[in-house]
Amino acid sequence: MSEIPSNPVTVSQYSYYSDKNYPKRRTMEDAHVICDPLIEIEGHIYSLYAIFDGHRGRTAAQHCAKIVKDKIKEVLQRKDEEFKEMMQDAMYEMDMSLKENGIEYSGCCGLLCIIEIKEKKRIIHMANCGDSCGIIIGTNDIISMSEEHKTTNEDESKRIKESGGMIINGRVSGDVANYTRIRSIII
Incomplete structure (x- = not known):
């Protein structure tokens, strides 16, 4: 973990923009979720920001956006796992849900950002799967949080x-x- 000296502000105070990449695509294949706050567990408040980059259509991205809140809530309540394992479990369970629901032709990449408020500090956890990329832009620094x-x-x-x-x-x-x-x- 790295410490960043700054005055934290939640993402929900900002706007967002998405683009279907016209003229290459006629429909939007991506999906996103903002849930601020998502859940409180033992005094820790968690918020969720997720982007799903649809590949070969929007079915998989929309399915993951629909189930991600419940999957993240479920894994956050597991006390016997490290955060890294919880996030990997959530990604794996979403992948299995795609297969269980017969979503095989369409796929997606994902970027999950969990902001945990703990003892007046904000801890930003990011997980990516596929070619989605997450960065944090500060006043004097840009921090890559993912590897495509x-x-x-x-x-x-x-x-x-x-x-x-x-x-x-x-x-x-x-x-x-x-x-x-x-x-x-x-x-």
Whole structure:
């Protein structure tokens, strides 16, 4: 964890914008969730900000946006796991829910941001799966909170091949298990 000296302000005080990337796409394939606050557990207040980048349609992104609040609430209430494992569990459970609901053609990447208020400090936890990217922009600094899982990334390419996957024309052919990177900072 890194400490950032600043005056914390929640994201809900700002606006957001999304773009369907016209003319490449005729419909919006992405989905987002803002839930501030989401849940309070033992004096800790958690807020959720999530973006799901739809691939080959919006079905998977919309499904994940619909279930993410309940999945995050469920994993946050587990007391025997580290935060990293809880976030990985939430991503894995959303992936399994896609399969259980027959959503196989459409897929999505995800970026989850959980802001935890603990003893007057805000702890920002971010997790990403796929090519979604999260950054924090401060007055004097930009902090990368995620690592995109792209085939051009040497470590990701190696992980895909070691998992039995193939890279053809810069894309993954076949199913690849979720790989989630978690990072937390205190502000």
